Amino acid sequence: MRLRIRRDRRAATALAIGIALAVAAPLTAGASQPTHRPAAADLEAVGQYEIQGTSAPAERSAIAATGVSIDEVKQHTVVVSADRAQARELRALGHTLKPLPAPSPKLPASAAKAFDFPPTDAGYHNYAEITAEIDRQVAAHPEIMRKQVIGKSYEGRDIVAVKISDNAAADEDEPEVLLTHHQHAREHLTVEMALYLLREFGDDYGKDSRVTKAVKDREIWVLPDLNPDGGAYDIATGSYRSWRKNTQPNPGSAYRGTDMNRNWAHRWGCCDGSSVFPRDNTYRGARAESAPEVKVVADFVRGRVVGGEQQITAGIDFHTYSELVLWPYGFTTSDTAPGMTQDDRDAFAAVGRKMAASNGYKPMQSSDLYVTDGSIDDWLWGDQKVFGYTFEMYPTSNRDGGFYPPDEVIERETSRNRDAVLQLIESADCMYRSIGKEQQYCAD
Template sequence: MRPRIPGGRTTVLAALLSLALAAPIAAAQAQGAPPHGSVAGAAPDAERPHQYEVTGPATAAARTALAATGASIDEVHARAVVITADRAQAAAVRRLGHTLRRLPDPPVAPPAAPGARAKDFPPGYTGYHTYAEATKEIDALVAKYPALLSKQVIGTSHEGRNLLALKLSKNVSKDENEPEVLFTAHQHAREHLTVEMALYLLNELTSKYGSDARVTKLLDSREIWIIPDLNPDGGAYDIASGNFRSWRKNRQPNQGTSQVGTDLNRNWDFKWGCCDGSSGNPADETYRGASAASAPEVQVVSKFVRSRIVGGTQQIKAAIDFHTYSELVLWPFGFTDDDTGPGMTQDEHDTFATIGKKMAATNGYTPEQSSDLYITDGAIDDYLWGDQRIFAYTFEMYPSSFGSGGFYPRDSVISKQTSRNREAVLQLLDLADCPYRAIGKQNQYCKGR
């Protein structure tokens, strides 16, 4: 995920809440009690990653240095950052001169019956879909709306789970000459709300066709692709114990080490590992993998995106990759802090920014260029634009802060927080025929289309 920089009052409240939540943890540790969130039989507490509030980093450069420790930056305030880090990464952050305060671990479920093997979300979260439940719902929608929705298996994950691409369009069985838009979700395992976002779009766009004039017009004139789960292995692992593991990466072993997992959103084959925006250490949260697109899930989706080049032209014109949390709309580039870095003109930057700000005005998110927060490399939106010329955005969904649920908001928020993005999605779909309409230059760039 990526962080946000909220206003002063929100910052103070979030900081106070973080301090208040952290106090019981510190007290428990001082007394030798296991921290909230410890799981019997799990790895020793010191070996598991935890979230920390880090005071001090106040600039993009300072946050980039913080990310270089291999910790993931989860949230940013004016003078504080929330990170996920293991013991070694936390020590590296302290060596940078920062103060860390441990935050509570994810909620713990009641003990399971003896011999039971939990593979579902814990109580209070069962409204979220497991991989099997999501697949079942998708299959039911395909059966219900066969003229509008089709399913393709575009490949498999490391552990052999199917990676799906769902197509929505009026004549779904035909490959028509219509602008295409791609929505992807769940690159990071613990970001389960993004799968719900994908399912919401599938349900909303199919069920409203024929009754909602705007939805009908868009499905009549667009081809929409939804990849609802890029990281099913990591998602399953995150909940497999019956408690959240705060797992981020995929589940691909790293040869020559005991470490598991690659950060999929640092593994894309554009500016991979170029700019101190990822880690080369397999133990780190932001490990970029052994080579560009070394993760099977990234390979599958990259191949699918390239398959949409027809007659030498990429048919996908725009995209959103959904993440949590921090309530942000982000656009490329992440690998450079230049507004118009290599591979982007001023008009292209202005188009990105204008569309991003208009979408953010509908959902209340904060719009900004990715690198305004800190440098990342090998990210999907940089790849989609830099390699494929797709106007690609990252949405960091609800909540805005750790204090409001962080990576694990209760299932009661699903409906509100997915529908919150409806208007932004429809806006992007509408502009897909010529994104440059956003800056009034359609005649210059899209004439004759």
């Protein structure tokens, strides 16, 4: 009930200040105009704010229900991304907001290159460099890697899946693992995670026993960049915009973009875990899978059903930041719910905790942070019965770079997940082995 009260209050506030206040200025001059033109002060990029005194999931869920994204959770504080109008709304609800430093200083025009990272973060890969690195790895390891363009983004960029297996050209009867990256535009470290995995599997195959066995016994799908348009927009000026969503238009609104990780088709929009307002960071889209990138990946996963059986058994969706290992459900705070038994939940938790013991992240059910709906993990399990996890990568706080950690940490923080990824791949033939029930669930 509390969340509904907050939502109703949010609707009243929105009517008072105009429905179409912006998270950011329209991406193109040709975008349709809102019904009520917002004040110039509201046409600005989001900033981060610290909110003190929030310690319970219900309190954090109420904050998230205003449409801001919750970026960081501590014992008695949260960090949110909000525009000026959203910050006013949160203050009107009684919260005290402390502005946090912007992600990067303004750079002189001469130092910035369009659609590229700031010179101080040149170790990150832009879209052209991502494409070139993928192609280089596939060309260097054709016996175990195959690149497949599975669809296009809204702006027409390729969405790529790289299959890694000892017989990459064949569809073998082996457990499959899905590794997805970069649903949220500003989370560039996740793309570096994907490129690291391609290098590790390619370079260590035949040399490292665990990697070799993983490649021989599994089919591994690496999807390095689910949101190439949003990633390009985030760095389009040569600096950082703190953009989260994709870039598709929203009919009737000047403000573009859908939060891809609120757009998946399991319990979409069910539970005050996403926003109905296109300006918001957590806008769920007009309907489930309305984001073309989500539809591409969902179709790809559905296409892995062979003979009525889903071949993908486990996966990790990489995000930043907070150093967490999360499992479903996000739409409910109950440990079990329709479609998830106690054994399912226990297997999720056992494998998740073991991976977290390896990489040093904190393990928990997603809704222990706050309620979300329409997330990829909920869809993977609720719709496809895939054990899907989220890794929230480095850092733990805004103070260490937030969404934009320096490029010096890329190698350290991607390699930190090597063992955890291999653990999931090794467990993918029978996740219930983790709770001692292999014979009950996995015996032929």
